[in-house]
Amino acid sequence: MDPDKLSTVSSTTERRPLMAALVLERRILFGCTILVGLSTFIWITAVCTDKWVHIEGGNGIHLPSTGRYLMSSESGVWQICRYVFQPVNATIVLANATSTTTPRPRDQISGYYFTKCTNYLAPTMVNDKPNDPAYDENVANYVRTMVSFGIISLFVMTMGCGFSTYTFRNPRYMFKRLAAGIHFISTACTFVVVQVMMSTVDYLRKNVKFVYPDRAYHYFNISFFLAWFVVLVNCFAAAAFLWYSKKRKGDKAATEELGMADEPTIIGR
Structure with a gap:
């Protein structure tokens, strides 16, 4: 047998496990990208509804x-x-x-x-003062925090979904790490909203008896759990993209194209 053909057959056989691992990686990352895109709409639904507590x-x-x-x-x-x-x-x-x-x-x-x-x-204001016994300035500060982080997390999730999609066009490791970082920021922002909501309920229970009387009790509703779902999806996506952002050069790459993509390069202007 021709030595060149023998070498080619041997190389193809050695890369089969790498190709199988690459297919699994692409499926996991694709699933994460779909879930992050779905989570964007779930987050909008959760924030715009009154079913948190x-x-x-x-x-x-x-x-x-x-x-x-x-x-x-x-x-x-x-x-x-x-x-x-x-x-x-x-x-x-x-x-x-x-x-x-x-x-x-x-x-x-x-x-x-x-x-x-x-x-x-x-x-509702009367003489520059809220005309509502349920209004509390500290609760209003909590609300401003939740709204701010809710809007920021929406933009970050949208950006993260875009970068995740781009990693399928350019397999270079640095873009996967960038996507992982953006998903981590999304996780942090959405987690802040959930934690502030829990702190708000605790504050109402202790200080605003008009809204939360002594004999009342509370439980978290569907929007709260939808928000937790978004947090977990972004956290898993961040971990997945970070895990699969390892460099694969030479024989460690499933294809020569992937191996060349992870080679050192000089990014010009």
């Missing part, structure tokens, strides 16, 4: 400052909507809510239900 008031918790009864509330990133019961004669309820008496149960009072929303980014 549900505060439950059971059969109704009396709010002495207004005479109403809190039934439940749904919190989003920048607003909280309370479902309350308004007695028909609020003065009677307020009279019953003195320090020596206990307000009557909600089911013994005639009234009606309605939903009241507090927007912490654009509160």
Whole structure:
């Protein structure tokens, strides 16, 4: 047999495991890219909905400052909507809510239900002061933080999806590391939003009794878990692109083209 042909057959046989590993790598990275793109839309859905935290008031918790009864509330990133019961004669309820008496149960009072929303980014102002007992300046600061990082993370995720797609056109290791870095920033930004939301709920429970009365309890809702899904997807994508960003030169590359792509090069202007 011709020695050149023998060498070619031997080289092809040796590269078969490398080709199989390359196919697996491309599939994993492609899956990560698809998930990051999907997470961008999931993140928009999560941020724009009021299903982050549900505060439950059971059969109704009396709010002495207004005479109403809190039934439940749904919190989003920048607003909280309370479902309350308004007695028909609020003065009677307020009279019953003195320090020596206990307000009557909600089911013994005639009234009606309605939903009241507090927007912490654009509160209703009267004489340059918020005209809403549910408004709290510290909560508003939390909200501004969440909105800021939410918008930043959206742009970073979009950019990360674009760089991830580019790695399939240019297999050089440095572009994979760049994509991994961008995914890591996305992970950090989305994680900040989730953590600030948890801190906000804890602050409401301790300090804003009008929104979170003593006998109420809360649980996290679907948007909160969608946000966690986005955090985990970006974290996995960052780890995957970083893991597969190793240099593959010479015999370590599955093809000669990939081996040449990872060779040292001078990037000009």
